[in-house]
Amino acid sequence: MSYMISMECINCGACEYECPTRAISPAPSQFVIDAAACVECDGHFDVPRCKSACPVGACGPLNAHYLERMRSIAARGINPVVLKAAAS
Amino acid sequence: MARIVVVGGGWAGCAAALAARQAGAEVVLLERSDSLLGTGLVGGIMRNNGRHTAAEEMIALGGGDLFQVCDRTARHRNLDFPGHRHATLYDVAWIEGNVRRHLLDAGIEIWLLARVNGLERSADRIAQVVLENGTAIDGDVFVDATGSFGPQSFCAEFGNGCAMCIMRCPTFGPRVSVAGLAGIAEKRGRRGGGSIGAMSGSCEFSKDTMDPTLVQALEHRGVLVIPLDEELVDEDKLKGKACQQYASVDYARNVVLLDTGRVKLMTSHMPLDQLRRVPGLANVRYDDPYAGTIGNSMRYAALSPRDDAMRVQGVANLFCGGEKAGLLVGHTEAIVTGSLAGHNAVRHAAGRELLQLPESLAVGDAIAHVRRRMQTEAGMCEKYTFSGAGYFRRMQERGLYSTDDDAIRARVAATGLAGVLARPVEERKAA
Numbered sequence: 001m002s003y004m005i006s007m008e009c010i011n012c013g014a015c016e017y018e019c020p021t022r023a024i025s026p027a028p029s030q031f032v033i034d035a036a037a038c039v040e041c042d043g044h045f046d047v048p049r050c051k052s053a054c055p056v057g058a059c060g061p062l063n064a065h066y067l068e069r070m071r072s073i074a075a076r077g078i079n080p081v082v083l084k085a086a087a088s
Numbered sequence: 089m090a091r092i093v094v095v096g097g098g099w100a101g102c103a104a105a106l107a108a109r110q111a112g113a114e115v116v117l118l119e120r121s122d123s124l125l126g127t128g129l130v131g132g133i134m135r136n137n138g139r140h141t142a143a144e145e146m147i148a149l150g151g152g153d154l155f156q157v158c159d160r161t162a163r164h165r166n167l168d169f170p171g172h173r174h175a176t177l178y179d180v181a182w183i184e185g186n187v188r189r190h191l192l193d194a195g196i197e198i199w200l201l202a203r204v205n206g207l208e209r210s211a212d213r214i215a216q217v218v219l220e221n222g223t224a225i226d227g228d229v230f231v232d233a234t235g236s237f238g239p240q241s242f243c244a245e246f247g248n249g250c251a252m253c254i255m256r257c258p259t260f261g262p263r264v265s266v267a268g269l270a271g272i273a274e275k276r277g278r279r280g281g282g283s284i285g286a287m288s289g290s291c292e293f294s295k296d297t298m299d300p301t302l303v304q305a306l307e308h309r310g311v312l313v314i315p316l317d318e319e320l321v322d323e324d325k326l327k328g329k330a331c332q333q334y335a336s337v338d339y340a341r342n343v344v345l346l347d348t349g350r351v352k353l354m355t356s357h358m359p360l361d362q363l364r365r366v367p368g369l370a371n372v373r374y375d376d377p378y379a380g381t382i383g384n385s386m387r388y389a390a391l392s393p394r395d396d397a398m399r400v401q402g403v404a405n406l407f408c409g410g411e412k413a414g415l416l417v418g419h420t421e422a423i424v425t426g427s428l429a430g431h432n433a434v435r436h437a438a439g440r441e442l443l444q445l446p447e448s449l450a451v452g453d454a455i456a457h458v459r460r461r462m463q464t465e466a467g468m469c470e471k472y473t474f475s476g477a478g479y480f481r482r483m484q485e486r487g488l489y490s491t492d493d494d495a496i497r498a499r500v501a502a503t504g505l506a507g508v509l510a511r512p513v514e515e516r517k518a519a
């Protein structure tokens with residue numbers, strides 16, 4: 001299991017500094033958690049450190065549906081609308 | 089029949105599609121958003137100063153349909169405002185539907201929500217472009233009319249960040265350059281002072297947020313010029329404007345409003361609380377860009393190297409029009425370069441010699457002049473338009489500016505090219 005960071009991330013970097021497994025790194029518009037490296041602080045802390053450190057509540061359990069929606073945000077990659085004159 | 093694929097449905101792409109269709113090709117027009125015209129959706133100003141000459145030259149050349157569509161949706165004609173004469177203002181609410189119908193009636197296939205973000209090429213030719221949803225689209229010749237706006241990262245780095253403009257990058261995906269995908273090195277325009285890009289020069293708000301008596305006056309006259317309080321004047325803002333024809337002090341010392349159906353505010357951006365201190369504007373809200381308080385879209389991020397036939401250098405079957413083709417500002421300018429690109433795409437497919445517009449016409453001179461100027465550092469810091477600044481002066485000096493439509497028709501007839509853009513291009517017969 002892993003934690004993730006939502007779009008609310010304000011790029012402050014507090015989580016990166018706190019993470020005991022160094023699973024957090026900066027990405028173009030926010031910080032991200034490497035799911036392969038994150039252990040949800042199991043064996044380190046009772047509450048995951050990123051969740052405690054984040055000032056805006058952006059760190060939480062991985063939500064696959066949320067990540068999928070973020071990737072396909074709004075009208076990107078959907079099927080085009082094709083317009084043609086009516087056949088005469 | 090040749091198949092021409094036009095990428096980008098702004099004014100240049102629409103003009104390219106129409107010209108290619110008139111030249112006898114099967115045409116597919118790909119647009120990443122939900123509507124045609126791009127910044128033309130928040131435009132409106134046609135036929136001001138030398139743009140009248142350019143429009144009439146294009147009509148005489150047979151490539152003037154879109155100017156006539158604009159004329160039909162005009163709210164005001166023969167309008168003067170600071171530095172500008174005899175403008176036509178089209179209605180931004182009506183223009184897109186009218187252009188769309190005109191293109192469909194001409195037999196053009198329009199794909200909306202069709203964002204190109206990949207291509208297949210072999211040697212020096214593009215074989216197909218690929219949409220974001222994976223659909224591959226084949227063509228014989230391609231036209232890159234993807235513009236030079238944004239995306240958000242460009243606006244963030246060189247402007248004041250995403251101001252939520254009409255391009256709607258976050259929703260439909262950022263503009264992707266076809267020439268860039270093909271590996272062509274593109275240039276970036278500069279502004280006064282040398283920094284990269286230029287900021288769009290006008291905003292819009294809706295009439296129902298403006299004082300009704302002021303709305304009446306605006307609709308009656310077409311333009312309002314309201315002096316600003318001395319403390320609100322910010323002349324520095326003029327230096328960054330893309331539209332240098334609207335960069336005179338008149339535009340810094342006054343609020344200039346034009347009636348395009350909505351209210352066109354002729355400044356790149358202005359804090360809302362300052363705008364609301366203007367009498368009659370106490371309740372206005374921005375419609376475009378939504379965050380006109382902080383900034384506007386940044387342009388000239390990606391300009392293709394091209395010749396005077398609008399062919400992109402480095403790819404055999406790629407042409408370009410609009411801002412992609414250089415530092416030519418405006419709808420009229422985009423229709424001119426787009427039309428030539430679309431027409432020559434068909435000539436290329438048919439194995440015919442490409443058309444270059446002669447420098448005895450303003451449209452031909454502008455295309456060649458801007459290409460030459462873009463070879464120089466200083467030239468990359470300027471913008472060029474038929475409607476003002478340096479290029480309009482050049483038009484006047486060379487006797488290219490005219491409002492005498494008969495004389496313009498005669499000038500085009502003298503080149504032997506009257507109606508050339510309206511006629512089908514015949515394939516070269518095998519010897």
